[in-house]
Amino acid sequence: MENKEDRPLNFIEKIIEDDLKEGRVPDNKIVTRFPPEPNGYLHIGHIKAICINFGLAEKYGGTCHLRLDDTNPAKEEQEYIDSIKDCIHWLGFDWGEKTYYASDYYDQLFDIAVRLIKEGKAYVDSLSPEEMKEYRGTLTEAGKNSPDRDRPIEENLDLFMRMKNGEFPEGAYTLRAKIDMASPNINMRDPALYRIKYAEHPRTGRKWCIYPMYDYTHPISDAIEGITHSICTLEFEDHRPAYDWATGIDGIEHTPHQYEFARLNINYLLMSKRKLLYLVNNNYVTGWDDPRMPTIAGIRRRGYSPESMKDFVQRVGVAKVESVVDYSLMEFCVREDLNKRAKRLMAVLDPLKIIIDNYPEGQVEYFDAENNPEDPSAGSHKVAFTRELYIEKEDFMEVPVKGYHRLYPGNEIRLKHAYYITAVSVEKNEDGSIKAVHCTYDPASKGGTTADGRKVKGTSHWVSAVHSVKAEVRQYDKLFKAENPGAATGNYLDDLNPESLIVIPEALVEEEARTAKAGEYLQFIRNGYYMADSRDSSPEHIVFNRTVTLKDSWSKMKTKMGL
């Protein structure tokens, strides 16, 4: 049970280690569970819950169940179940052969309900939703008992059977636990156990027309599965008494315990399912897997690695303070991971033509370009060099500003992997814009160094004018430009970043980029990390998504100098 990462234990790990040490865990095997309701797509916030539950099981040699909490057929769909499974696998976790479903326990749950009725601990209530609300009282006033609370057991039993048999319309009756209408905890004021619902369930079809509620289903499901540590988010703290009530029902052997942690919040991001749905439905984004979406499908398509996201969650930690993590931490994590694994390529996004006057026309040289300077085992690939090339527009200034050490007339820079060049003259269009920059190269600088060891301060990436390939490059940025979208005006749409996607229809990439496939991590040298788009990229029309930029101290300096 040693702490490999040399990181202090979080409060849940402490509880577990203590439980293990004190022999409170059956067979010394902890059992956790990740219990999403299949009513939508998983987002970054879920990654935390997934990592906690699966991670804990991994760390302490236990198991973690995937359990679909499918007790509300009105909202749930098979599509979501499939997507949830896919996302967990993408993160690198596995739940083994068996997928658990709350719906697997419908029979047991029903039997237990019947038992509760027989023991006088549950009753069938005919109050309408509005009446029930009235009877529940308020936060500061006790509720009052339903007129049906003392209905005879036989009658409750009969009514419950008839509810099950579909004799009543939706809303006519509920089954309620008889707990305490005066409890200061509203969740304990005779919570509903079952409601009537005529809906097609993704797994049980039309077999049932009554469905168990969360507060009743969840703890019993945990108990049935032998969950030892039931970990959920803070908003369920108030439900713990209900959880304990349910696991305390006579005849339930195993008693799991619920622990709550703070959910993950990240600034500039929106996690609300409702708001994300609005963005999708109203075409602010292209879908749930739009690379700007905080969904797992979105960040995956954007080019984030699962390892970096796990690292991110690890660094954030697990506590009970409701916190908002800096977006920059997430960016740091991807960069750190991608730096070690991304294949380096050269891509010119905003081309400026360079003509090397003293380089023979028609000559082609192939240089070796290392795939990753951080990892020599990654090998290298070839790049073609010719007399006419393109570099980034921002890598040339006719009149350089102070501190600029890229190309400008009279200055020598290095073309990555190739030669030193010096700008000699500027060829202009009629409108005064630069048509091309004429340069000379030093043949003795082949490979990017010279025998005299002279230093050049700037190194630019480039592509051959004849060998480069066109590609669409999608420059993604944050979807929202405010840390807390909607905080200022009350409408999060006001904070949408108009520059969250800038499409460069015809960027020029080196030939090697043709081999890139979705899933392969790339770095366009000096531009950022990229990945081929899983949906739209094809050999005929290559599309790259920008995952994240590189850190850029030059642009920071520029803004500091007021440029």
Next chain:
RNA sequence: UGGGAAGUAGCCAAGCGGUUAAGGCACUGGUUUUUGAUACCGGCAUUCGAAGGUUCGAGUCCUUCCUUCCCAGCCA
């Protein structure tokens, strides 16, 4: 004004009565560099929401207060 929780740096987060309050991100200086990237070195809380108290000694214990979050679905 009921109940449940939480307050340590710009953001996370350790700290569990005993030398100068871990660490990471951000920020910031510098070194190296064939990516103005990376890497590396340095700086960044006399103070822990506030005020009292206990103690030889308090971020840690006690009291009061303040602030923030969650709860009144037949959602999860």
